Amino acid sequence: SQKRPEPPGPRPLPVFGNLFQVDLKRLDQSLFNLSKTYGPVFQVYFGPKKVVVLAGYRTVKEALLNQADEFGNREITPILNDLTQGHGILFSNGDSWKEMRRFALSTLRDFGMGRKMSEEIIIEECGYLIKEMEQYGGEAFNNTQAINYAASNVISALMFGKRFEYKDPVFQNMVERDNETIHLMGTASIMMYDLFPWLGPFFKNWRNLMKNNEDSLADLKKLIADLKETLDPEICRCFVDAFLIRKKHLKDDEVKNSHYHDENLLYTVDDLFAAGTDTTATTLKWGLLYMAKFPHIQRCVQEELSRVVGSRQVRIEDRKNLPYTDAVIHEIQRFANIAPMALPHTTSNDLTFQGYVVKEGTTVFPLLTSVLYDESEWESPHSFNPPHFLNDEGKFIRRDAFMPFSAGRRACLGESLAKMELFLFFASLLQHFHFTPPPGVSEDEVDLKPVVGLTLTPKPQRLCAVHRL
Numbered sequence: 001s002q003k004r005p006e007p008p009g010p011r012p013l014p015v016f017g018n019l020f021q022v023d024l025k026r027l028d029q030s031l032f033n034l035s036k037t038y039g040p041v042f043q044v045y046f047g048p049k050k051v052v053v054l055a056g057y058r059t060v061k062e063a064l065l066n067q068a069d070e071f072g073n074r075e076i077t078p079i080l081n082d083l084t085q086g087h088g089i090l091f092s093n094g095d096s097w098k099e100m101r102r103f104a105l106s107t108l109r110d111f112g113m114g115r116k117m118s119e120e121i122i123i124e125e126c127g128y129l130i131k132e133m134e135q136y137g138g139e140a141f142n143n144t145q146a147i148n149y150a151a152s153n154v155i156s157a158l159m160f161g162k163r164f165e166y167k168d169p170v171f172q173n174m175v176e177r178d179n180e181t182i183h184l185m186g187t188a189s190i191m192m193y194d195l196f197p198w199l200g201p202f203f204k205n206w207r208n209l210m211k212n213n214e215d216s217l218a219d220l221k222k223l224i225a226d227l228k229e230t231l232d233p234e235i236c237r238c239f240v241d242a243f244l245i246r247k248k249h250l251k252d253d254e255v256k257n258s259h260y261h262d263e264n265l266l267y268t269v270d271d272l273f274a275a276g277t278d279t280t281a282t283t284l285k286w287g288l289l290y291m292a293k294f295p296h297i298q299r300c301v302q303e304e305l306s307r308v309v310g311s312r313q314v315r316i317e318d319r320k321n322l323p324y325t326d327a328v329i330h331e332i333q334r335f336a337n338i339a340p341m342a343l344p345h346t347t348s349n350d351l352t353f354q355g356y357v358v359k360e361g362t363t364v365f366p367l368l369t370s371v372l373y374d375e376s377e378w379e380s381p382h383s384f385n386p387p388h389f390l391n392d393e394g395k396f397i398r399r400d401a402f403m404p405f406s407a408g409r410r411a412c413l414g415e416s417l418a419k420m421e422l423f424l425f426f427a428s429l430l431q432h433f434h435f436t437p438p439p440g441v442s443e444d445e446v447d448l449k450p451v452v453g454l455t456l457t458p459k460p461q462r463l464c465a466v467h468r469l
């Protein structure tokens with residue numbers, strides 16, 4: 001029998017591989033371009049490392065959903081190993097990952113992810129965020145911090161049973177550090193470190209990352225210690241309590257080698273903050289920027305909100321009566337494409353995919369850019385067009401290629417919480433404010449080019465939040 005081929009791809013150079021054929025500053029775009037030459041499954045070499053890229057809705061879906069187990073391991077690069085040592089959820093594999101993921105999902109569900117309790121937490125936070133924005137009296141300001149704080153507080157309330165004041169310096173530092181970590185992770189020097197780890201200590205970014213990580217963990221440890229001290233196993237106040245209670249029960253039952261140990265608690269909480277704050281906040285920031293850029297769309301959302309909700313607090317159950325607003329939020333997520341390559345996966349064994357062989361342990365990039373901008377799935381992928389999610393009667397429709405949370409075994413675990421947050425924050429803000437560029441800046445001048453890190457974020461810029469109600 002004939003040997004099956006490996007996926008095609010550009011010819012690699014020794015040592016550098018294809019590093020000169022891709023633009024590390026906008027890697028997802030250059031991989032998307034390569035897929036137009038090499039097809040939906042191709043390989044590129046980053047230095048000595050081979051990466052298989054999956055492009056287009058059909059191919060990403062086929063891999064992540066139909067061969068979910070084979071494509072469902074996480075790649076843990078040297079920097080990720082330095083940071084988490086295989087604990088937690090984001091950057092772990094095997095039984096520990098499985099147990100932590102299952103625990104986090106079921107605990108968040110018990111706390112009402114997608115149900116009442118989370119809704120109350122988010123609504124309370126909407127109030128604080130609106131108050132914060134009102135302070136500027138319609139003058140231009142950078143909304144980055146306020147939005148980060150609001151998103152972080154939702155996770156805080158779930159994890160620790162409490163929110164923080166936006167002015168609290170400890171809290172400000174925690175959020176700021178997480179932001180910086182995500183930025184540093186996307187820098188070229190950290191990518192180089194992952195390829196040539198012995199360079200590590202020479203990179204300033206590497207040292208900054210390690211320091212950030214240490215400081216974040218120290219803050220989280222303090223918060224966890226406070227909860228430990230006041231723990232009452234009969235009353236579960238938050239996620240950390242739920243973990244500690246489970247740990248205690250396993251100990252009482254003399255279960256050995258359980259995954260419920262202090263490191264897993266610390267890194268799981270750290271992961272939920274890291275994965276849940278920046279993503280949600282960044283999406284919201286894009287949303288407000290698009291509204292300032294496309295005022296006619298903003299007006300349609302506000303008209304629908306006024307007609308359906310009026311001035312009372314908007315709630316999750318209103319969503320079904322707000323198809324246009326819902327479509328706009330989906331289009332924000334599609335167009336903003338904040339996690340353009342999801343997070344890297346690896347294959348769990350040797351496999352055949354679309355006729356090509358891929359070896360066990362090969363790095364795989366599910367290229368979400370190529371799904372959210374797939375020309376065979378979207379009518380106008382390159383423009384901001386809410387009707388992508390509306391039928392002829394103006395009813396909301398789901399789209400298969402809407403995959404900002406990725407899919408399959410490693411898909412985002414916070415999807416339903418994130419959706420609640422995006423809906424409640426976005427709708428509440430547009431009920432209260434009309435967003436515009438600063439005076440003297442035209443809509444055309446609003447800059448939609450992203451800053452590239454692990455996520456795609458808007459450039460720092462100022463908007464006016466003009467009071468409506």
Ligand code: HEM
Binds near residue numbers: 283405409414415
């Ligand atoms: C708009 C908001 C969000 C977006 C766009 C988003 C997107 C993603 C993406 C693309 C992945 C990688 C999936 C893959 O590897 O294939 C992911 C993983 C993950 N997300 Fe989210 N996410 C969001 C919000 C959240 C929130 C609020 C939480 C926490 C409650 C969260 C927790 C996680 C975790 C723990 C993982 C790792 C899952 C695993 O490796 O098993 N995310 N997310």
